[in-house]
Amino acid sequence: MNEPEVAVGIDHETWNEESPYRIPSRKLGMWLFILSDAVTFAAILYAYAFVRLATANWTRPFEVSSIVNGVVMTTVLLVSSVTTLAALDAAKHNQRSRSVTWLGVTMLLGMLFAALHIREWIKMIDKGWRLFQNPTGGPVLFGSTFFCITGLHLMHIIAGVVAIAVVAIKYSRGSLDTGHVESVGLYWHFVDLVWMFVFPLVYLMNAK
Amino acid sequence: MDNTGTSRVLGMKANLLLCFVLLCIVGIEVFLTYRHLSTETLLAFLLVLAFFEAAIAVTYFMHLKYESPNLAWSLIPALIFVLFMMGNMLPDAMRVLNLRVIHW
């Protein structure tokens, strides 16, 4: 009576319950990762909000040049999101080389963003900003929060560039499929999305 | 969902348009920054605009709109709930400000 049904060699859809989300596991995994990463960023942004609220004389050091630089960085990142979508679009039409080219453009834009960002950091470090030091003599926590939040974001950018590189290479060789292009794109858009909070909250709110 | 397991996305023209809209919002944010608003007002404006941007990015760039509604209904309320609950630490920031020992 307890003999189970037996069958071999029939694919996933036939023998599995449908996922409530009807998406491949990889994409669901990516979404879950994004959810948890969003909580990570939220926690660190809340920490920033906490120390800022608790500080009476917060330093607002950003010159117009920094804000302009920030706008350029934002633009670069937004455009890179569109190029990711272009790569996905090409992949869906089975145009592998075109898709890989767009992924390459995304990587270049990502690296440009990182370069602009690091230039900004170097400028600030030259002025005397440190994790634990405020050259203007105000509360030291501006430096701490700025470097922590943007540093965490920068790590995500660099990881994203590496991930896109891996996907692009493997995709051009044919060992990965369109779904991977989409998943890495999801991650890239998420990094972009986080920047949409980091830019106003960390840059604009600290403009002179 | 097509046969690659990927979801439908907008056409490239629409994507470029959205990108332009997002850039405009960034422009508005920068504009507001230099309007000499009070910190609270500026923060309120920036947060609303940032959430609006995020909504566009999630809906179209990350094409959550074209996935099963279950996915959006699982992820978004969970995140909003966590964000809302984390807000409960902020009253203490005010307390730290008000009870801070000035000379200690």
Added chain:
Amino acid sequence: MGKLFGVVLAIITVVSAGFIVAHVWWMPVDISTIGPRIDRQLDETMLATGVLFLSSQLILAAFAWKFGDDKERKIKYFPGGGGPLIVFAIILVGMEILVLSFVGSKVWASIYMTPPEQGSLQVDVAAEQFAFNFRYPGPDGKFGTVHPERVRDGNGNFFGLDPENDVDARDDVIVGTLTVPLGQPVALTMHSKDMIHSFYVPELRIQQDIVPGLTIPLHFTATKVGKFEIVCTQLCGLGHYSMRSFLEVLPQDQFDQWLKSQSGD
């Protein structure tokens, strides 16, 4: 085996509750004006949870005793299924938590959300690894300003005062024992020099962490004369266990005398 479990659990339950009912180990005497309300709140909670504890553990014991692996007996389902139990739980526990939290919040508010009474005795408390120090404003009624960089434990300048330049600081009375008059409200302002410490006097039924960077207010009124221990309850380093001081409650006239003798020298 189920029968044995029932018996053992019943014994454990009765013995455990017995020690509580008999008050073999119980709260120390209460010496504060808010103490009776906290004690009543605790008694009510104890009664409610005690009834739940005894009934649920004994029911578990009885079921274990009765419903063993008996092949003769047919399996029975709980009459009415889970629904009534769920409703029962929601109503019973719901009422209980509403009552407890309504009454409890009022007690809480009376301790922590009301300002100290007018004419309270002001005492400044500085906690450090591993001691409490108390400061009275002296005859001028004003505390001297605190300078962290001047703190020297070696010469007794626990508060970092600067008597040469600061008039208010000259008559501040600094002692190691919190001495308070009977029946007069006391308003503490507490700060910590290094770690988080905690001010706990079991007899006062009050506990409050002293967080560095904050001046935390706390007020109480003592109702009994005597000497009681103040202990630190927040892990503050290796000497945490030895961090303590005393609360000495004196009748008003003796207190005045004591304060005068302290500020005399």
Added chain:
Amino acid sequence: MSSPEPAVHHHGPPQSFIRKYIFSLDHKVIGKQYYGLALIAVLAGLILSWLMRIHLGWQAAAIPLLGKLSPTGAPGNVMTPDYYLSLMTMHATLMIFFVLTTAPFAAFGNYLLPIQVGAEDMAFPRFNMMSFWVTFVAFVVLILSFFVGDGPPLAGWTSYAPLSSVGGVAGPGQGTGQTLWAVSIAIFCIGQLLGSLNFITTTLDLRTKGMSLARMPLSTWGWFVTSVIALLAFAALLPACVLLILDRTAGTSFFSSAGLVVNDQVLPHSGGSPLLWQHLFWFFGHPEVYIAILPGFGIISTVLPAFARKRILSSRAVIGCMVSIGFLSYMVWGHHMFVSGMNPFSAVLFSLPTLIITIPATIMVLLWLGTLYGARMRYTASALFSVGFISVFITGGLSGFFLAQPSLDTYLHATYFVVAHFHFVMALAAMFGIFAGTYFWFPKMFGRMMNETLGKWHFWLTFIGVYCVFMPMHYLGLAGNVRRYAAFTDNYLAPLIPLHRFISISAFFVGAAQLIFFFNLFWSRFWGAKATDNPWEATTLEWSTTSPPPFDNFGGRHLVVYHGPEEYGVDSDTLEYVMQTAPEQIKTT
């Protein structure tokens, strides 16, 4: 769809030893690895608790060999107060992170969740392997802190700043040891994030045909809800630990306020607040408590019906309770901070949801009791631990009524009452869940039965012992006995020392009882009686395959599920129980 998802057959059976037993992708091996890690951690934690109890009972007692382990911490084999605090910190960290999180959640979840939903492996086997090895690295980093210059950390498992954030100046153990602690926990977060991501995806995507969400066993539901909590909670702890590490090593001051004076020296920190650490930590910390206990709810709700030979009273309600507890766990973290200097109004706001949690908890207890009613309970060791679980959970849950009220917390906070409460409700209940699960699933995991006689001895000594250890702690707490004290020098605590000695002696008995368990585990592993495929006559999918299951869990078969997970006592004349995979013709509700 042309299956872009290689959900099945990610990998063939490995051949080399390393691929098979060390860096294995097989969820069953990873589950056993987690279980092994938890065993090592629990043994270490147990020994630490013994050392602590010896010290608390007899302050001057010389403990043989302790001086060898730490010449500074125990000169002449007598423990110093700071070493006591270090041992306490390590006991708590090991137990909470490396036992109560890994054993019921990661170990059993890994081994059983894919089998119970009818999958051949986890959705992401590679992440799964990384999850274990990352956790292992975290464990090694934590243990390393025993051997660094100024000793293991002593700031407690909560590592409250500024004791934990200002560095070695705060005293012994606050140098490298505390840094290693923070690094270890940060690494641990990553491991558990990978694991929980895997669990959620597996549960949602890899269920075999017919295994609808409603037909999933309650243990699977327990692991599923736990992994959702873990996914969000560990994500919040990770940045908190990173900020703590930066405070300690890079000179930032997120958690240290201005003007700290240690040894007459003003520290350079300024601007932060210890309250920020407490908020970030407890935002994770309270959900963590449910990460420890929710798998226990699931395991008990699966094991109890199997031995009671009847369905659980309302499995939908149990699922609802677990989900609502998971939800509420994010709304209550402030109840750890009632007297911490938090805004007193917030205390009221945090108190009410805390009390509300007792409603789903009470419902679950009543449903378990209702399941026992009229049952034909087969009292095996596993069943005994299940009913024991109910008992300790009731005891622990009820003391929560006191601590959830800020007005009583002002008296009971940081006393032994709290120690009693969380040991009963989290540590003991979770441990009883682990034991029930071990006795229940050991035959499946190793193909051999555990010795029942030893198992029962283990139960009786443990059950009576833990009540002797932790029940008196309630009395100590009511008498105002402060926790985390290395010695009781205060006058009003001195009369309580005899009770402490009683607790210590009981603790040695409980510990000795665990040695029976360890012996039973190893003896049965090699010389136990051979287990049949379904020794308990249980119905869930893991009992449809061989003991132990083959590499792909079902030997290439695709199971189809037709029934709910607990069709026991269906028709006691002809058919006592129905497997989930039994064909359709048997009508069940």
